[in-house]
Amino acid sequence: MMASNKILSVALDFGTTYSGYAFSFRHDKENIITSRWTGKDYISVKTPTSILFTPQRNFDSFGFEAEDKYATLSKNETHKDWYMFKYFKLVLINEKKLSTVTEIQDVYGKKMVAMDVFSAGIKFLKDEFSKNCSSQNVMMDDSYIQWVLTVPAIWDDAAKQFMRLAANKAGIPDESLMVMLEPDAAAMGSSIYSMCEEGDKYLILDCGGGTVDVSIMRKTSKGRVDCIYRPTGGIWGGTKVDDAFQEFLIEHFGVDNFQRMEKYEILEVLRSFESAKKKAQNPYEREVKIWLPLSLREHVDMLPIKKCINRDKLILNVDQIIDLFQKPVNKIVSHLQEVLQEPELYGLKYIIMVGGFSESAILQSAIRTNFSEIDVLVVENPGSAVLEGAVGVGHNPKVIESRRSAYTYGIETMKHFKEGFHNPTKAEIIDGERLCGDIFCKFVKINEVVKINQTTVTKSFNPTYLGQTSMLLSVYRSTSENPRYVTEPRCEKIGDIVVKMPDTTGEKDRKIEVSISFGETELRVEATDKTTGRKYTAAFDFLGN
Missing domain, CATH: 2.60.34.10 (Substrate Binding Domain Of DNAk; Chain A, domain 1)
Incomplete structure (x- = not known):
């Protein structure tokens, strides 16, 4: 529980695909400051959850910087002794015997202890927050900080304990740390909380890169909330669309040609695909272009896919992109249909969509179509809703009265x-x-x-x-x-x-x-x-x- 001397609430969102932090002071709670990551080609409130270690297994870089440096190393063919980790958070769901000595594989299959990787990533976010404060001439003693680390609602107790220990190893004292469920945090965001009236039942649909979490709340008479159904969800996040795209490439170019690509080329293709996904959701777009490396293009002369290639671009129609969304979207819809059969959820007023994957117009359309009898709302900044809500909970941890x-x-x-x-x-x-x-x-x-x-x-x-x-x-x-x-x-x-x-x-x-x-x-x-x-x-x- 937060002590009375905690004057600053800092939330860390260590996500499957993207990570960031946000904070505010107790005397000015509504003024939430979020992380900013800038570079030649990007300005973002979050940075990729990609982490690079030297051949000696020492931390080197995180996020966009890690991906850019690894791409340079790969082009110079000096990357194979380095350790590059991406999408590694999913190990905390998939690993059946998780422990502090569990090892995970980097993009080339080389192993490191998972605790070392996770703690280095959390420490990076913690240090970036400290640099942000220093740049504004704000010196803050650690004893005045309440840290809030968000985790998926579907994680079991072992994964939550693992993240707590990783945060401790990163320099966050246990007594100053709250481990908060992501949809619960999102539910306390100011925009969501203010739109709901006393007695309203609402479902938080938190669609991230790796996991989709469902949490169902009721606003109480005391201005707090009760969780009225146990957390549920699954691994149906935005990375499943990327997986479907890679399966598409293997199907049309052949597994041998796909495996011939260098790791940095796969990263660049996925970055290009990320842009294509956004364009495909524009109702005025009819086709999208995705960059392809020479290692794929030079072997397509006898393949039907050749007709879809113009110079160094793969040209797909919008319907082909939409098809790649269908597996995770159908899983999410099916799960919600099952959950909403529960009698205690009768009278649900809102489905509120948060998380980076909730920015998808394709997913939004599917939810609205299948649950037309319920108001489906998408918060203004879905990707940062968890962070902003977690900052608020750090100031007022008693806001959630009960859960299932x-x-x-x-x-x-x-x-x-x-x-x-x-x-x-x-x-x-x-x-x-x-x-x-x-x-x-x-x-x-x-x-x-x-x-x-x-x-x-x-x-x-x-x-x-x-x-x-x-x-x-x-x-x-x-x-x-x-x-x-x-x-x-x-x-x-x-x-x-x-x-x-x-x-x-x-x-x-x-x-x-x-x-x-x-x-x-x-x-x-x-x-x-x-x-x-x-x-x-x-x-x-x-x-x-």
Whole structure:
């Protein structure tokens, strides 16, 4: 929670395709200053999430600068020992056993530790913010800064913990850091928040480069918001359009010719395609031109695609470009149709589109066509909505009152065995009593309303046997609504609390109270020994370190 001396809120959006930062002072909250990246061919509030390391694995550059330098190295054929990473954020979704030593591959397949890559990228954004302040003669002590790091809503606890640790390694103190879900942050942007009235239900559709996140809110009577449905989404962002374009090139030019291209040539082709996508969404355009390298053009004499090439340009009609959008667009529409079947979402007033991919007129048209009974709104600057909202939350972290639990949470325990109800294979005799082990003692079920930073449920547990000097309380989560045993396939152990009871006072009548509460995005579990008053907290290590 933000301390009273935090006079500056700084948000970092470390995206799949683009990244940036924004900040404002507490005395002038509405004056949000966003990052600016300028060069010969660009002026942008965000820079590509591309990061370049030297052959010795030392950080060299980030964003447009990294891509330009790598292109120069590649043209001079001196690039192959360097490490170039692009679209690497998706590893936090795809990696099933994420840890602090997980390695990721650069564009040539060379490996580095993911934590080193992510922390270097976050440190770059942090340092750029500091340079911005210094250039305006603003000297700011770190203790006065509240940092807000945004993450996709569909990420699991391991990915969120990974990003927190990466931010710590980048020099952001844990006590000054909030990890905020991207659509939740966007929901608190001033333009969105002001347009909604008390009681309005609205859906934030956050379409980024990598992920699409859905979060559904209701504005409350206190001028705050409740999250009324658990976060959902998938990997259907704008990069899927780029993937479809690369598949198009392979289909029409052949896989061998495509693989013959140098990495810098692929980067240049994708930059050209980015411009073509924007032109294709202009209703007055009939065709678009995309630059092609000689390595593709020199092998097309016998291919049908030759008729679409004029000098160094591939010429496609607008319908061909629109076709490349269909897979991710259809996925997004289908997912929204499924979510909106839920009865608690009846009366939804708005679908509000944010994120860089939401700038696409093709996507906007599909959403409006398929959900014509709901007002579909696109914020003025979709790509910076998350950043601006996150800055606001940094000033007022209590603005979100409740959310829906993404899992069913509980504690492993033992109960008196009931014939015909409990599994006989789990029966144990302890101190003359027949007990059933592996019981999932449920605290919160999936999609249940949980109040932020308030105790959700408290339950009491007792020692299992006489003379017990410590109690191990294992915390589990499940995607099932009502798991009976912690050994069921959809259950996962996420942490332990060890309660020490060296004097054994009270024996089996001794009470240990366990409470579960939720922070901004993270779970907190605490056990209290009612005999001594001593409190214990769970040690969650989602990264398996």
